[in-house]
Amino acid sequence: MNSLIAWGARFVRFAFWYCTDFMVNLGNRTHTSYNEANTWVLLLLIPGLLALLVVVRLVQWFQLRHLMAARRPLCSFPRPS
Numbered sequence: 001m002n003s004l005i006a007w008g009a010r011f012v013r014f015a016f017w018y019c020t021d022f023m024v025n026l027g028n029r030t031h032t033s034y035n036e037a038n039t040w041v042l043l044l045l046i047p048g049l050l051a052l053l054v055v056v057r058l059v060q061w062f063q064l065r066h067l068m069a070a071r072r073p074l075c076s077f078p079r080p081s
Contacts, residue, residue: 027037 023037023041024034026041027034030037032040
């Protein structure tokens, strides 16, 4: 059990430093600071993508409802009773 906890702690530490390094490099490449790059990604980009995915899912749901309502049976044989 201790090895699993130690592995989880190492994974969280690695993920944190990887994400921090990614944001620092993104800030350097876009000639902005770490804080500005972090703001763009975490406060604008991710919520924007989430909202877009919700809208796409709602459109698909309405299209599926429309298709299911307009569906015709594939064969005209009576159903067995």
